[in-house]
Each structure stands twice: as structure tokens, then as C-alpha cells.
Amino acid sequence: ILEILHDIMLFVTPEKVAEYISEANRAGIRVLPPDINRSMTDFHVSGDDITFGLLALKNVGRQFVDAMIRERRGGRFTSFADFLSRMSGSDLNRRMVETLIKAGAFDSLGVYRSRLLASLDASLGAVADRNRRNIDGQIDMFSVAREDEGEESLYITYPDIPEFSTRELLTLEREAAGMYFSGHLLDGYSLHIESVKPTPLSELTAEDESAVSDGENVGVCGMITSVTAKNTRSGEKMLFLRLEDRYDSIEVVVFPQKLKKYAAVLRADEAVYINGTVSVREGEGAKVLLNAVSPLRTNEDFQKRAAVQRESAPKPAPAPKAVSVVYIKVPSEDSEI
Numbered sequence: 001i002l003e004i005l006h007d008i009m010l011f012v013t014p015e016k017v018a019e020y021i022s023e024a025n026r027a028g029i030r031v032l033p034p035d036i037n038r039s040m041t042d043f044h045v046s047g048d049d050i051t052f053g054l055l056a057l058k059n060v061g062r063q064f065v066d067a068m069i070r071e072r073r074g075g076r077f078t079s080f081a082d083f084l085s086r087m088s089g090s091d092l093n094r095r096m097v098e099t100l101i102k103a104g105a106f107d108s109l110g111v112y113r114s115r116l117l118a119s120l121d122a123s124l125g126a127v128a129d130r131n132r133r134n135i136d137g138q139i140d141m142f143s144v145a146r147e148d149e150g151e152e153s154l155y156i157t158y159p160d161i162p163e164f165s166t167r168e169l170l171t172l173e174r175e176a177a178g179m180y181f182s183g184h185l186l187d188g189y190s191l192h193i194e195s196v197k198p199t200p201l202s203e204l205t206a207e208d209e210s211a212v213s214d215g216e217n218v219g220v221c222g223m224i225t226s227v228t229a230k231n232t233r234s235g236e237k238m239l240f241l242r243l244e245d246r247y248d249s250i251e252v253v254v255f256p257q258k259l260k261k262y263a264a265v266l267r268a269d270e271a272v273y274i275n276g277t278v279s280v281r282e283g284e285g286a287k288v289l290l291n292a293v294s295p296l297r298t299n300e301d302f303q304k305r306a307a308v309q310r311e312s313a314p315k316p317a318p319a320p321k322a323v324s325v326v327y328i329k330v331p332s333e334d335s336e337i
Contacts (some may be wrong), residue, residue, distance in 0.1 A: 205249075275291045
């Protein structure tokens, strides 16, 4: 199964890669995120797991990855500075290094992504300066002499700033790899999503036509990842949204009357619950025509609202107290009663 998944991932689009990774996770197979010391050019099997291939990252070229793997044979990269120093002669450019940082490829080296990105320009500048000065043997504040090897070694001072939020990290991962490695943006809304029991988008986009019917009413949850506005023939504004859940995405059409009513909610990066009608046309993928939309509540807000509802709910009448003694009045102790 691992080998088959590996082979499939070599020849599919980024969107399909994300779908297969989700399927692998559901089957109990982990797809490990990219790592500067572990990843190869393509996806590869690592024990019981699959490791993400560096060539699947945006802006990362094969020639650079091949050079990095060759360099790694001489020993693991021990730090970000070590990576820059050893790769400085291999077509090192800012876009590729930035992508590797955003994808989390340097996480195992122990420095926050926020700090790596904040110091990236200075670090690359220091590499360039060091290479120019090696002939003269000069050293600046970013470098220190290595007496045992008689050469200059790069030293980087990182700014004392906190790591990005989980949401920011996930956004960076999607930008670099087209998918998430640290979770999903919808994870923070899981309680609300579970309560409404939405239809998974993968059921709507399945190639099996029997999976969904034209005109069927559905409720779906997801993150709005893009918003495109267009004008109708009458000049009214309408929207085309891209809605994404953990495993798939679908186009949502918002006609002018619905847009007027729900415009405040229909924004990019908004987590929403949409009630709509499925539209299936021959030769086209399924779409959802929006009927109503509401923002998803975060797990924290959902729990708070649930607690308030429990407290404000009518309290049931207390059960009558159990009687322990019964008194019966009789005329006298000697009466027949």
C-alpha cells in the first residue's frame, strides 16, 4: 500500500496529492512533512510512513534539491547557518529558501519559522559577504573563525520574536506546498462542524455520478479560499467562491439577491456553513448554489455558548421528597380501626 501511494503521488496534481495524503491519514499511514535532512527529491517510503518530496514544493528546483542531497551525504545539516554555508555554491536563492522555511523543512533544527524568515535577508547577505571576503580572510559580526578548519563559518543571530500562530503556520504551509502539514484551518471549528453534520465535499465532487443528484439540498462546511466577483447581464454583482474542507474543494455560486443578504460573511479566509443546492451539469464539475450562509464558531466560542444555553435552560422540577414516616389518626389505641 505504501509503495502504491508513493507511486501515485509522483504523477498527480497538487490538489490530488492533498486528497491522497488525507486518504493515507485516514488509513493510518502518516505522510511526514518535508525535512531538510530526511526528504528526498520525490515522495519516498520511510518505515511505515511516506515522506514528502521536496520537488513537490513550489519554487524549489530539481537541480538545487539534487545538489542538497549530494551535500547531505557528507553529514546532516546541523543548523540553518550550516545549511546556508554548505549550499552557498549551489544556486542558492531567496525564493527557494523561503519556501523551505514556510513548509517547515527546517523545523527539526530547532529555530522558529518566524525567526528564520525575519533573519533570512540578513543571513543570505552574510553568506554573500563571507564568500566575497574569503579571499581576504576578513570576518564580520555574522561570522566566526573556525580555527580547526582554517576557514570562516557563518553565525546567525536570530531576533527574539515568538513563533507564528497555528493559523499563520498553516497559511504558510499552504502557500509553499499547496496543503497543510500542521493540521487544518478548520480544526479550530471542529465542535461546530460536528454539530451540524455537513456533507463532505469529496462526496459532491466524486466522479461517481450516483454520489450526488442535481437539485439536491446540502449543508457543507469549509474555508472560503478565494472570492471572484462578476457582473450579470443586468449589471448586478454576483460571486464565485472556492470552498475547501479538509479533503476537497468545490465552487459555490452566489447570485445577486443572496449576495445582498450575506455579503458581510462572504470573505476569503472565512470559515462558514453553507446551505445550498447542488448543480450538476454534463461536462462540468458539481457546484453549490448558495441559499444561506453563516460563520462557523470557534471551539472556544462554541463551548461558551453551549455552557450559557445549559445555564439558561429551564430547570426540571425537583422530584418529591421520599416520605419516611406516615401518621394515621385513629380514635384510640383500642378501636377496631
